[in-house]
Amino acid sequence: xxxxLIIVLLMILNxxxxxxxxxxxxxxxxxxxxxxxxxxxxxxxxxKLANQPQRTLSAIxxxxxxxxxxxxxxxxxxxxxxxxxxxxxxxxxERYADNLGFITIVAVTTYLSLVLGELVxxxxxxxxxEKVSVVVAPVMLVLNWLATPVVGLxxxxxxxxxxxxxxxxxxxxxxxxxxLQMMIEQxxxxxxxxxxxxQMMKGIFxxxxxKVSSLMTHRNDIVWIDSKWTEEEIYLLMRSSIHSSFxxxxxxLDKILGVVFIKDIAVQIADHKKIDIRSxxxxxxxxxxxxxxxxLLEHFKKTRNHTGFITDEFGVLQGVVTFHDIxxxxxxxxxxxxxxxxxxxxYRKDGSVLVDGSKQIDELLxxxxxxxxxxxxxxxYKTLGGFMMHQLGRIxxxxxxxxxxxxxxxxxxxxxxxxxxxxxxxxx
Numbered sequence: 001x002x003x004x005l006i007i008v009l010l011m012i013l014n015x016x017x018x019x020x021x022x023x024x025x026x027x028x029x030x031x032x033x034x035x036x037x038x039x040x041x042x043x044x045x046x047x048k049l050a051n052q053p054q055r056t057l058s059a060i061x062x063x064x065x066x067x068x069x070x071x072x073x074x075x076x077x078x079x080x081x082x083x084x085x086x087x088x089x090x091x092x093x094e095r096y097a098d099n100l101g102f103i104t105i106v107a108v109t110t111y112l113s114l115v116l117g118e119l120v121x122x123x124x125x126x127x128x129x130e131k132v133s134v135v136v137a138p139v140m141l142v143l144n145w146l147a148t149p150v151v152g153l154x155x156x157x158x159x160x161x162x163x164x165x166x167x168x169x170x171x172x173x174x175x176x177x178x179x180l181q182m183m184i185e186q187x188x189x190x191x192x193x194x195x196x197x198x199q200m201m202k203g204i205f206x207x208x209x210x211k212v213s214s215l216m217t218h219r220n221d222i223v224w225i226d227s228k229w230t231e232e233e234i235y236l237l238m239r240s241s242i243h244s245s246f247x248x249x250x251x252x253l254d255k256i257l258g259v260v261f262i263k264d265i266a267v268q269i270a271d272h273k274k275i276d277i278r279s280x281x282x283x284x285x286x287x288x289x290x291x292x293x294x295x296l297l298e299h300f301k302k303t304r305n306h307t308g309f310i311t312d313e314f315g316v317l318q319g320v321v322t323f324h325d326i327x328x329x330x331x332x333x334x335x336x337x338x339x340x341x342x343x344x345x346x347y348r349k350d351g352s353v354l355v356d357g358s359k360q361i362d363e364l365l366x367x368x369x370x371x372x373x374x375x376x377x378x379x380x381y382k383t384l385g386g387f388m389m390h391q392l393g394r395i396x397x398x399x400x401x402x403x404x405x406x407x408x409x410x411x412x413x414x415x416x417x418x419x420x421x422x423x424x425x426x427x428x
Contacts, residue, residue, distance in 0.1 A: 007109065010071040011116040014064055019121035020140050021060045023132035024049050031130045046130075046137035049144070056140070058154040059147040068117075071109065080105050181205060203330035206362070212296050213289040214360060214382040215329055216310045216319030220418060221358065224249050227257055231275050238262060245307060245322075247284070248277055253317050258284050259307050284309055289318050297326050351426065354412065357385035357419035368424065370405045385419035403427055 027050055035043035049056045084101030087093040093100055125132050144151070184201050187193035193201075224247040225234060237246070245261045247253070258281035268275055285305045287296055289312055296308050306323040345367065346354040355364060361384055365371075381390050388396050388411060391404065395417050401410035406427050413421040 011112045014067045014117040015121040017064045019125050020136040022125035023129045026129040027133045042134040042137045045141050046133040058151045059144045207293050207329050210293045212291050212321050215325045216321045218319045256284050353424045355422045359384045361387045388419050
């Protein structure tokens, strides 16, 4: 009975080492760092062990192997003969007593090893790795120190065999953007992250990959003030527009003088002064269409501008991007003012959707849950209008249509050569 108790204790000791190994391997270093910063000495030790995985694992494996060897040797030597004697006392097992004794001890030790030495400790470690790591860390640090000579030999041998296999010791790769997005998805599914927070985080990832040209209002849609306009014309624009600022040009959009804010015009009106657009102009900010959206955001912060004029390689104005546009790309659609602008998507009762041609194609595909789109299908254009032209291979006309990923895209209206409205419905 004492021998069996000793074997059980050895299996539990083996389980402790397995528990320590899995807990340290699977612990998130960020959580350990947080505990360490809060003053936990054990967390600091656990973090130190986690940052030295090869040394820590070598020490743990040494003790696991040592305990397993002792349990097997001790159990085999001490229990096989008593069990064999028991089987000899039974008439129909007398001939096979030695073999049955050996098989029994192997079966019992295997069962105990699997349950107490592997499954239970691994399950505990996987369920709460950081908590376990903090508890076992001080003990493992001492054992790590005791096993230093053996660990050094094991590490040297490991490096030798890895070099023979032409495997280099590389650092753990940093977490990728895809892994972060998967974590956000899982957090949203389990209720850890709110849906609105999840969408905002996704917006941040999207904005990091986008150019300013994908966010801009095309030059054909820019509402601007001519520096030669009369006060009546300016009043009319102010009353009818939802914008808080306007580009000011001299004759056409290729001669931009600056940006004027409605509030500055209102101050002149309140002071009973004649409207003098030029005196309240803000210097225009010109940026290339290849600039990253986040880089433009930094420009806005440094220059205290809210509007960027997007130009091509020849310096020709292509469109305009505002701080509001960048913010919308991150957090979703925002109200411009109490007066609502024209919706880019109108959902109809029959299930179809009427979409503005200036709608960003990547956002549209996501909103309509159109998946499995190849990169080359959407890489050469930014808007729904560009997508329509790409698919048709020519300048579209009203009533043009085609099938794409189980949906029918039909042009309902054209504004000259620009796609104005598109009706999208699921194919029958």
